Amino acid sequence: xxxxxxxxxxxxRYAPGTHVSGRDISNKNVTYSWWEPEVQYSxxxxxxxxxxxxxxxxxxIIGRSCKKCERVIVPPRMFCEYCYRSTDEWIYLKDTGxxxxxxxxxxxxxxxxxxxxxxxxxxxxxxxxxxxxxxHYFNDMKPExxxxxxxxxxxxxxxxxxxxxxTDIKYFKPMxxxxx
Amino acid sequence: xxxxxxxxxxxYTDFNSMTPxxxxxxxxxxxxxxxxxxxxxxxxxxxxxxITCSEDYWEGFSIFDEFVPDQIGAVLRPCCTxxxxxxxxxxxxxxxIKTGKMNIVAVEAHSKISDLLTFGDIGLFSxxxxxDRPVTGSVDRTHFAGIPSYEKNSPKPLVGKTNEKERIHPxxxxxxEMQNFLRKTGTTEEQCAKVxxxxxxxxxxxxxxxxxxxxxxxxVMNSEYLFKPIKKLDISLNVDGAIxxxxxxxxxxxxxxxxxxxxxxxxxxxxxxxxxxxxxxxNYAMLASRxxxxxxxxxxxxxxxxxxxVDDRFSYKELQxxxxxxxxxxxxxxxxxxxxxxxxxGSLPTNISGGxxxxxxxxxxTGLQKALEVVIQLRGHGGKRQIEDVHTGISQSWRGIPxxxxxxxxxxx
Numbered sequence: 001x002x003x004x005x006x007x008x009x010x011x012x013r014y015a016p017g018t019h020v021s022g023r024d025i026s027n028k029n030v031t032y033s034w035w036e037p038e039v040q041y042s043x044x045x046x047x048x049x050x051x052x053x054x055x056x057x058x059x060x061i062i063g064r065s066c067k068k069c070e071r072v073i074v075p076p077r078m079f080c081e082y083c084y085r086s087t088d089e090w091i092y093l094k095d096t097g098x099x100x101x102x103x104x105x106x107x108x109x110x111x112x113x114x115x116x117x118x119x120x121x122x123x124x125x126x127x128x129x130x131x132x133x134x135x136h137y138f139n140d141m142k143p144e145x146x147x148x149x150x151x152x153x154x155x156x157x158x159x160x161x162x163x164x165x166x167t168d169i170k171y172f173k174p175m176x177x178x179x180x
Numbered sequence: 181x182x183x184x185x186x187x188x189x190x191x192y193t194d195f196n197s198m199t200p201x202x203x204x205x206x207x208x209x210x211x212x213x214x215x216x217x218x219x220x221x222x223x224x225x226x227x228x229x230x231i232t233c234s235e236d237y238w239e240g241f242s243i244f245d246e247f248v249p250d251q252i253g254a255v256l257r258p259c260c261t262x263x264x265x266x267x268x269x270x271x272x273x274x275x276x277i278k279t280g281k282m283n284i285v286a287v288e289a290h291s292k293i294s295d296l297l298t299f300g301d302i303g304l305f306s307x308x309x310x311x312d313r314p315v316t317g318s319v320d321r322t323h324f325a326g327i328p329s330y331e332k333n334s335p336k337p338l339v340g341k342t343n344e345k346e347r348i349h350p351x352x353x354x355x356x357e358m359q360n361f362l363r364k365t366g367t368t369e370e371q372c373a374k375v376x377x378x379x380x381x382x383x384x385x386x387x388x389x390x391x392x393x394x395x396x397x398x399x400v401m402n403s404e405y406l407f408k409p410i411k412k413l414d415i416s417l418n419v420d421g422a423i424x425x426x427x428x429x430x431x432x433x434x435x436x437x438x439x440x441x442x443x444x445x446x447x448x449x450x451x452x453x454x455x456x457x458x459x460x461x462x463n464y465a466m467l468a469s470r471x472x473x474x475x476x477x478x479x480x481x482x483x484x485x486x487x488x489x490v491d492d493r494f495s496y497k498e499l500q501x502x503x504x505x506x507x508x509x510x511x512x513x514x515x516x517x518x519x520x521x522x523x524x525x526g527s528l529p530t531n532i533s534g535g536x537x538x539x540x541x542x543x544x545x546t547g548l549q550k551a552l553e554v555v556i557q558l559r560g561h562g563g564k565r566q567i568e569d570v571h572t573g574i575s576q577s578w579r580g581i582p583x584x585x586x587x588x589x590x591x592x593x
Contacts, residue, residue, distance in 0.1 A: 033310045038301035041240035044294070046203030079209050081250035084216075084224050 048076045053164040059156050061093045063128050074128040093127035095154035096175055100124050100131065104143045119146055123172055134166065140173035151175040182429035185277045186440030187555050187591065189219025189426035195390045195539050197294065199420040204292040209251040211422035212288055216253070219426040220436055221284060223253025228282040230254035233262045233269040233289035233544045237302050240295060252288050266423065267547030267577040267587035271446045273427045283432040290422035291542040303350030307582055312455060316348045351415065353582045355407030358496045360460045362409060369409055371514035372495040373400035376413050378522065379492060379531050383538025385565035390419050390540045414495040419540020423548040441558045444592045447471025451584030458584045465504035465576055468588040476590045481506045486570040487557060488528060489550035491578040492535040501576055502530065529567045547577030547587060554591045
């Protein structure tokens, strides 16, 4: 018959000792194994994302329509995930939209505090169905001015700088009266 | 509880060495759409559960399963990913149906390996980091507390610009295994070369295959040694492709207008990852097949199985796997090959699809490629490569270098 120890039995409540510090590792006072893989990909875009990024290079936002569920989808896809059929037509959209949600981010990937917080959020693009759009930066505003439901407009890189990437849009700024 | 589970639909794309014209999503959509039409089911209504099979590092995504529902019709439905070969997915679908909770289940696996630029390095990443990777070549880079620091004038290494020369390509492991296999069984390098000749010739009759070619044993023997005794032509080349299956319970089959191909037996097994300790005889395939034979009530596989699709990503693997499956005695598979037993009209036609050597290495879709051919043959849809009078076929998968894992599925009409 096997006896099962309780989780704490036989162990001290707190194991005394010294924590390993970053310096212990860099001075090789502790033994460890190190490996750095070479990891690189180059994803084929296909007709939908390919066209979308090409249009961004021209300073335009394009979507696809599904006639069955009457959606205008952006970023475009060649198939409708709800109807499970091929989508129908290309549709140019505005470069304005509405803030669906946002966050003000203060940390870098290594959890170190950054000087200027990054304003990031989800934008529904005008001309597309509700809740269709993408994530992007906000700028030209104070963090405290960023609100859900706020109207925003894309600020583009210059034609020369654009490469066919989602970052061809630099960020979204508050929409002013007179912006189209 | 349903007693039997059948394959009711299959769909697949063409297999190509590169597919820059489509993204992996459109690729998966094509295979799944074809499978659903083949089965006559609407994925948004009729299919109860969806399974995809993928390995994050091949795809370039963490938690790749999050990115699959759209293109397989699984949005807001039960969906999960098996991190492994497609045959494992098939086994999981079988089990889901046997629970009685699911009637129709879809399985998908694919390779979009052409998207991966650093194939060899990702291969090495699957080796043990403490004992095996360090002896594949030294990599000496300055670093601090786990964070690499690069030279200022070359901040990030480019493809092929790092210490690549000092590392060995991960396929060397197959060289170790083949050496052992030849010595133990008395199989010759020429016999392994003959597997390449046969499979690449078979691929001429498979319109979806990528690497069909008419070559001779001498061509293979004269190709350069890459991992002696493995030569350049002993190795299957990478290919892109997607495959989807639809499985259904016996009750659901009756409502569909299809000819069911029954999944009669299934098994899987894993060896220890210690390269020095594990068998090198494909014991994973042996044990997986015994599990499947037991389930199928097969006592004499050599007699009861009409044809086989086995993993042949390296030429010797086909012979090693046939022996592990009990379809040939140890050392006999090469002789069966020599006497024509493994040909289309032989007593045990093997890899008539062209296998991985003829079609290409489709990674996690490899097992489904084997199963697909068995289904095509049992349906009688083989066309020029149709084997006469077949009732029971076996498909076997191996998870590839450096794994010691594999699965077996047996199908019948």
